[in-house]
Amino acid sequence: MTNQEAENKFLLRFSQLSNRAKVVLERFKLSQFESFYSFFIEQNKRIDFRQQRNCGPSVGKELNALINSIASFSDNQNQLSSKKQLQVSAETEKFFDSEFKQLSTRTKNILSSISANYFAGFNEKVIQNNSVFTSIKLRNCGVKSYIEILEFQKLIANIIKEIEPLNYPTGELDKDEKQLIQKKIDLRIELQFDRLFDALNNRTKNILINAGANNLQVFIENILKADVFDLSKFRNCGEKTRNEIIELQTKVFELLNSNTCEEKSTDFFKNLEIYLFEGNVLKPVDREIFNQYFSFIQKNETKSLQEIAVKFNLTKERVRQIAIRIPDKIKKIVFNVLANGKCEIDKYFQAEYFIIDKFTTDSININERTRFNSSFITFVLQYVNTRSYTFICFNDILRFYSGIFINNLIPFDFKKFYDYLLKFISSRRKKDVIIEIDTLIKEFGQPKNNNFPSKTDYLNVFDRKLILRILKLLIQAISDAENKIELGLDQIIIRRNTKKFKHEFIADILNEYKKPMHFNELHEEFLKRNIRVTSALSIHGMMQHYPEVFGLKGPGIYGLKEWGGYFGTIGDVAEKLLKERNRPMDKRELIQILSRELYVSKDSINTVLFNYELEKRFVKMKNNTVGLKEWLS
Numbered sequence: 001m002t003n004q005e006a007e008n009k010f011l012l013r014f015s016q017l018s019n020r021a022k023v024v025l026e027r028f029k030l031s032q033f034e035s036f037y038s039f040f041i042e043q044n045k046r047i048d049f050r051q052q053r054n055c056g057p058s059v060g061k062e063l064n065a066l067i068n069s070i071a072s073f074s075d076n077q078n079q080l081s082s083k084k085q086l087q088v089s090a091e092t093e094k095f096f097d098s099e100f101k102q103l104s105t106r107t108k109n110i111l112s113s114i115s116a117n118y119f120a121g122f123n124e125k126v127i128q129n130n131s132v133f134t135s136i137k138l139r140n141c142g143v144k145s146y147i148e149i150l151e152f153q154k155l156i157a158n159i160i161k162e163i164e165p166l167n168y169p170t171g172e173l174d175k176d177e178k179q180l181i182q183k184k185i186d187l188r189i190e191l192q193f194d195r196l197f198d199a200l201n202n203r204t205k206n207i208l209i210n211a212g213a214n215n216l217q218v219f220i221e222n223i224l225k226a227d228v229f230d231l232s233k234f235r236n237c238g239e240k241t242r243n244e245i246i247e248l249q250t251k252v253f254e255l256l257n258s259n260t261c262e263e264k265s266t267d268f269f270k271n272l273e274i275y276l277f278e279g280n281v282l283k284p285v286d287r288e289i290f291n292q293y294f295s296f297i298q299k300n301e302t303k304s305l306q307e308i309a310v311k312f313n314l315t316k317e318r319v320r321q322i323a324i325r326i327p328d329k330i331k332k333i334v335f336n337v338l339a340n341g342k343c344e345i346d347k348y349f350q351a352e353y354f355i356i357d358k359f360t361t362d363s364i365n366i367n368e369r370t371r372f373n374s375s376f377i378t379f380v381l382q383y384v385n386t387r388s389y390t391f392i393c394f395n396d397i398l399r400f401y402s403g404i405f406i407n408n409l410i411p412f413d414f415k416k417f418y419d420y421l422l423k424f425i426s427s428r429r430k431k432d433v434i435i436e437i438d439t440l441i442k443e444f445g446q447p448k449n450n451n452f453p454s455k456t457d458y459l460n461v462f463d464r465k466l467i468l469r470i471l472k473l474l475i476q477a478i479s480d481a482e483n484k485i486e487l488g489l490d491q492i493i494i495r496r497n498t499k500k501f502k503h504e505f506i507a508d509i510l511n512e513y514k515k516p517m518h519f520n521e522l523h524e525e526f527l528k529r530n531i532r533v534t535s536a537l538s539i540h541g542m543m544q545h546y547p548e549v550f551g552l553k554g555p556g557i558y559g560l561k562e563w564g565g566y567f568g569t570i571g572d573v574a575e576k577l578l579k580e581r582n583r584p585m586d587k588r589e590l591i592q593i594l595s596r597e598l599y600v601s602k603d604s605i606n607t608v609l610f611n612y613e614l615e616k617r618f619v620k621m622k623n624n625t626v627g628l629k630e631w632l633s
Contacts, residue, residue, distance in 0.1 A: 006041075006070065007033045012113050013066050021062045024055050040067050069210065092159060093119045103152060107145045119156075126153050127160060146335055147384070189255050190216045191279045196251055198280055204244045207237055219252060267368040268343035272380065275333045282329060285312050289323050294399050296376035298365070327379070327398060334383050345384050353406045353470050356381070375401040392418050394477040404473055412467045413444045418474055420444075424494050425483045433494040440492070441467070503542050505531055507549060507560060516559035516599060519543065554599030566597040570608045573597060575617055575628065584627035 010033045014022070025031040028047065030039055039045050046067075049060035096119040100108065111117050116125040126149070141149075193216040197205065205214070213219045265271055276282060282290065288311065290296055292303035309319045337343060354360065361374040379401045382391045392415055393403040406414050417440065424433055441464075472487050479485040484495040509525050510517060523536035533539060543550040543558045550558045551567025559567070566573045573594055578585060594605045609618060609626070619629045 006037060009115060010036060010066075010070055013069055017062055017066065018059065020054065021059045021066075024049065024052060024059060024063065027052075037070070041071060095159070096122070096156065099152065099155065103148060104145070106141075107148045107152075110141050110145060111149070122156060123160060127157055146338065150338065188274060188278060191274065192255060193219070193252065195280050196248060200244060200248065201241075203237075204241050204248075207241065208245070216252070219248075220256075266344045268337065268345060268348075268384070269364055269370045269372060269377070269380075270368040271337045271343060272333065273370050273372075275337055279333065279336070281333050281336070285314070285319070285322055286326060286329060288312070289319065289326055293323060294326065294376075296373055298371045298373050330380065331383055334380055338384065348381060349385070349389055349405065349407075351407075352410060352466060353404060353473075355402070355404050355473065375399060378403055381405070390415055392474070402477075404470070404477075406470060410466060410470070411446045411463055412441070412470075413446055414470060414474065417444045417471070421474070421478060421485075421494075425478055428498055429494065429496045430498050431496050435492045435494070437468070437488075437490050437492065440471075502531075502533065502539075503546050503549060505529075506539065506543065510558075510560050516553040516557050518556045519558065520556070553597075557599045570594060570598065570600060570605055571612075571617060574609060574626075578626070578628050584621050584625040587624050587626050590626055 014025075014031070017025075022031060025036070030036045049055045049063050100111075100117065103111075108117065111122065111126075114121075114125050116122040197208070197214060200208075208214050208219070276290070277287065285308070288303075288308050289305075291300050293305060293308060295302050305319045305323065306316050308314075309316045312319070338345075348364075356374045356378040358374065361372070361377060364377060365371055375398070379398065382393075382403065382405075385391055385405065388408050389405045390408055391403055391405055393401075395402045420443075468487070468489075471492075475485045475487050475492070482497050486493045486495070505526070506522055509522060519540040520536050522539050523533065526533045526539070540556065549561060551561050552569065553559045553567060559565075561567065566576060568576070574590060577590065577593060590609075591602050591605050594600070595602050598605075610620070617629055618626055619632060621627050
C-alpha cells in the first residue's frame with residue numbers, strides 16, 4: 001500500500017468524525033496523516049481514550065474505529081502489494097494525471113475517496129476489481145458522474161491493454177479456485193448473490209463492505225482466497241459472523257458450480273429486464289405499479305392506483321407515494337446495469353436524430369427479447385445518453401414519456417429553440433406570430449469552428465434541410481388544437497390562440513374582398529359563414545365602435561383605416577382637404593377629389609356642401625372657389 005492510498009483513506013474517514021473526536025486527535029497532535037500513521041500503524045501504539053478528558057464512550061468508539069479501519073486497510077493492501085504489479089512508464093502516469101484533471105470536480109472527489117486518483121490505484125480499484133462501482137453505495141455519485149467514470153475507465157483500460165493484458169491477481173490458489181475465478185458469471189447469479197448479501201446481518205455486511213467484498217466478483221477474489229482475506233484481522237468479527245461468512249462462501253461455490261452459468265449478455269435492455277424482475281431493488285408492489293399502472297410492459301392490463309392498493313392491502317395514498325419513487329428506482333437499476341455489465345450503449349445512438357417510435361420499440365424488443373414500451377425506453381435512454389446527444393422531452397408524464405435525441409454535431413441549438421417556442425405557446429396571442437427561418441438560424445445556429453465570420457456562412461444545403469426536418473418534429477410535438485404552428489420553407493407561423501371578436505371577422509371579410517362594403521353586405525357574409533350576429537345594425541354599430549380600425553366611406557359603407565386615404569362624412573373630408581392645402585380650393589377640384597375618395601355622387605356632394613354645410617363651416621369665395629369660414633375671422 002502506498003502512502004497516497006493510506007492518506008486518502010485517512011482523510012475520508014477523518015472528515016466523517018465528530019468535532020469532539022477531531023479535537024481529541026488534535027490534542028495529541030495526531031490529526032495529521034503522517035503523525036497518525038507513524039504512531040498507530042508503524043509504531044503500533046494505542047491510547048486509552050476512555051481515560052481522556054471530554055472523551056466519552058461514543059468518541060472513543062469513533063476513534064478506535066478509525067484506527068482499526070486504517071490498520072485493516074493497511075494489512076490487506078500490504079498483502080496485495082506483494083503480487084505482480086503492472087509496470088508503467090512515467091509518460092503513462094503523466095498522461096493519466098492530465099486526463100484526470102479534465103474530469104468534473106465531483107467525479108475527481110469520488111475517485112479520490114476510494115484512492116483511485118492516481119494510476120496504480122485506479123488500475124487496482126476500477127480496472128481490475130471494479131468493486132466500488134458495482135456497489136451503489138458511493139456518495140454523491142449520480143448517473144452523469146458514473147458515465148464520466150465509465151468513459152475514463154475505457155480510456156485508461158485501452159492504455160493498459162497496450163502495456164500488458166489484464167489478468168486476475170495471482171496467488172497461492174488451488175486448481176478449483178482458479179477455475180472459479182476464470183469462470184464467466186451469469187447476471188442472474190450476481191443478483192442471487194445480492195439477495196444472499198441482503199439477508200446477512202448488519203455486522204457481517206459491514207465487515208464485507210470494509211473488505212470491498214459486497215459484490216460477487218470481488219467476493220470471489222477476496223473472500224474465497226484464504227491467503228488474502230483473514231477474518232481474524234477484522235474487529236467485532238465473532239464466531240457467529242465467521243460462520244455466516246463461511247456459509248455464504250459455501251452458497252457462492254454452489255452457485256458457481258451450477259449449470260445455469262452462462263456468458264453475460266451485452267444487450268442493455270435484456271440485462272435491465274433481468275434486474276427489474278429478478279433483482280432486489282423493486283419490491284412486489286413496485287413491480288405491480290411498473291407493469292400495471294405505468295404500463296411499461298406491452299400488452300399488460302392497466303390498473304388504477306386504487307386497484308393496486310386493494311390487491312396489496314394498502315391505502316391509495318400509500319401506493320401513490322410508492323409510485324412517485326419508481327423513477328428514482330429505475331435510475332438506480334440503470335446505474336447497476338451499467339456498472340455490472342459491458343453493455344453496448346452506442347448502438348442506440350447512431351442516427352443524426354431519433355424518436356423512440358413504434359418501429360424503434362419493436363426493433364429493440366425483437367433483437368433483445370424484451371417487451372418494454374416506447375415510454376420506458378425513452379425514459380431510460382435519456383440517462384444512458386452520452387454527451388454527444390441532446391435530449392428534448394416532449395411529455396414528462398411517466399406513462400406517456402416521449403422526446404427526441406439529437407446529435408450535438410448538428411450546427412443548431414435545438415434546446416434553446418424549443419424553449420424559445422414554448423414561450424410563445426404559454427402566452428396569449430391576439431394575432432399570428434411569423435418567424436423567419438433565417439432569423440432563427442442567425443439566433444440559434446452554432447458554428448462548427450471559429451473561423452466563420454457569421455453564423456449563416458457555414459450552413460450548407462444539407463445542414464439546412466436537416467435542421468428543417470428536426471424543427472418539423474419539434475413543432476409537431478408542440479402544436480395542438482389550441483396552439484397551431486405551421487412550418488414553411490422560409491418561415492414559421494404561430495397561429496393566434498385567443499377567441500376572434502366580431503369586428504375581427506369584419507376586418508377579415510373586408511381584406512378578402514379588398515374594397516369597402518355596406519353593413520348589409522357584411523351581414524349577408526356573416527350568415528354565409530355561420531357567424532352568429534344579432535342583425536345588420538349590430539354590425540354597423542361595431543364598426544362605429546372601432547374608429548381606429550374602420551372608417552366611413554359613404555352612407556353605411558365602411559373600409560379599413562390601414563388601406564389609407566380619407567374617411568368620414570362629406571363635410572369632414574372636405575374640411576380636412578382644405579386644411580391640408582391651407583388655401584381655398586376650386587369647387588370642381590374639391591368635388592372631384594371627394595367623389596374619388598368617398599362612395600357618393602357629385603350631386604350629393606354639391607347638395608351637402610353648398611346647401612347644408614355652407615352656413616356652418618364653408619364659404620364661397622371669388623373665382624368659384626371654396627374656403628373655410630374660420631379663415632375669415
